[in-house]
Amino acid sequence: MRFYKTIGVYSKLAIIKGTKKEMVLSVSELSKHLGVEQQTIERWIRQGKLPVSQMGAAYRFRASDLKKWASKHNLSLNLETQSLPEKKTDPLISLSKAVQNGGLYFDIPGDDVESVLKACLGMISSVPDEFKADLLDRLIEREQALSTGIGNGIAIPHPRVPLGYLKEPLVAVCFLENHVEYQAMDQQPVGALFLILCPDLKFHLHLLSALSFCLRDKTFTQFLKSRPEPKALIEKIELLQTANTF
């Protein structure tokens, strides 16, 4: 005597009558929704804690039954999204791509930090004009707090807050006309700026770490002193990136 067989017939009837076909879940789907093991679901079925229907040999759950059950137990159950909100693993932008976004600029005029940064910002077209003054303030504020000159004539100026108006993270490489006194770690004047501008903090950390990896490489710093073409620079960065785990 298989009493449960009738359920299958009943659900077929519902379809014949033209009612909308309901969403039906399997044990493994429900276990993902609830975040428990399949064994737990099977035990709950055995103990009569879940509203289950049996179709053939397999257990099935109707969405409407489950919703009723969840509301009875004050459980939150979101069946619409097919699975639990997956951890978003946005592909982090690579440094070479960010440099492509930002571009290379040569012979930036200026004698001190402020004028140099102002000139740099003038070059970068991705930043809308109405935000440039604000961004400059933020960059200078950051420099006053602690110089971003990391030695070897290189500085990586960046604002401390993410810039929501940017579409994509960018790293602008600016070679200065004259070396500028930057209060860098090794007290040397700075000749190249890597300006990091990001819409989100997670890009910022990622780019900063990728950049500092490149700048630790002696051949890379030597290579920079030759003021390379954009294409050559990007190739060099890509080469270094493959060596890095980032």
Added chain:
Amino acid sequence: MQTIKNTYKAIYYKLFRVDDRLLLIVAGSIAGICSGLAAVALRLSLESVMELIHPLRHYWWAFALPAAGALCSSFYLEKISREGAGHGVPEVIYAVSRYGGLLRLRSSYSRLISSFLTIASGGSAGPEAPVVMSGSSIGSNIAKLLRLNDRQRITLVGCGTAGAIAAIFNAPMAGLVFSIEVLLGEWKFVNIIPIAIAAVAGAQVSQAIIPEQVLFNHQPFNTMAVDIIPSLCLAVLTALISVLFTKSLRKIAGIAKKSALPFWGRAVVGGCVVGAIGSFMPLVLGEGYHFIQSMISGSFSMGIFLTFVAIFAKIFATAMTLGWGGSGGIFAPCLLLGALTGVAFHKTLLFLIPSVNCASEGAYALLGMTGLISGVMQAPLTGIFLIVEITGGYETILPLILVSSISSTMSHYIEPASFYLKDLIERGQFMRPGTDARILSDLSLNELIETDYTKVSEDMVFREFIDIIKQSEQNFFPVVDETQNYKGVILLSAIRKYALEPGMYDMVFLNQIMDTNVLTASLEDDLQDVLDSMELNNMDRIPVVENDRFVGMIAKTRVLDLYRRELIMHTNIQ
């Protein structure tokens, strides 16, 4: 034709499967009727056989009769049905709390037969616990036939029990209350209706076959306000007697277990002792309903001293019967003991204060029965309703409630576990629904284990490990050797100071920094034990190692997560 069939099936599904209440009521009443039939069968066969045996009591060898009965009974249980002796109620409670009421089909008749043999031959025991076992097993097997789930099966076990008790005492309310108060342990709306209907069904079956209306007939009692104070004293006395009864039952059973005799030897010794007592004092033999009747109707003729002696003789005889291999329940002995206590108390009262204007001896016998049932089972409601129903009178209800509540409270104070639960608690098997032990026993390590861990080799250089850490979110790395056998673990918090020291990266291998003394669990372990040892060692997570292989981790956070779900699921089912 097909449409009719489909419509029928659709209606069937709507009525029985979407909402199981109707199904439970129908199946429950069937369980009630079946267990009622079983109870009536036992009662009738006991009555007729005892009549047959009665003339034999005058022979000198009559003392050996209980021994023969106990011998047959224990042989039957040990060799044919292979079930333990005793009364079976703790087993039912355990099956309900641990296995969703799963009971064997053979339990539905094995205890009936064994207790029939024990009681008919004169063993001091009652037929009620065996019918409880039988009724609950009938309910459980009906549920199995219908492929019901655990929750529904437990309800049907309750139905079978209620039907059996209702039928054997012709007391539907007592059946309902006993089933819920003692067996299931939780008053839930979904349970009460089917069980009540099953109890009524059982009582109806019993009335249809045995037309007498109440178990014990009596003249109406007149209890007055004067009786309140004596009944309070009686309550204290019954509490003491019930504790004494419970303790001696366990003590004497313990002695039997320690003795070197084989099971049949024990049955013979126990039976002979009971038979010997019975030849001086026939009151202790069998269920003793006849004597209860005489005490209630006031025609009991023993003196004060002899009545007190009878109390102890009955306690001893019951303990010898149940502890030494016989089979049967303690309901009937409780009733007889209670009646004796009540009568003895009344006689003493009249002896001390001859002018006292209290109710009759029979009324005190009733009060004593309530006190003993409530005290031994620690189930006050069962005591009240059972006595009210088997005597068919509500006149004594006020003192009944008083005696019942005081007796159960006092005996609970002296002995916190009732007779039925004591063994279960000692074995750690007492798991009422919604308790911590119950939830922990439901959860198995398999459900809690987190298995997606990156394993590292013990021959790995620390620098490689640092690279793995960079890309991983794990805080805990199992270390294995080349054959994948578990060697130890690395906790990030423990190696932090080395991880920040690049100079060490090429200096050490992982087997030099791993922790090999971490406690591990295996999949078969009880969650309770695992949690206890984690508590003891102050661990948040414990690695699970099976046959030298690392399987996964049990984290306290995950346990809490599932524990909470189980509690939520429990608190609000329908």
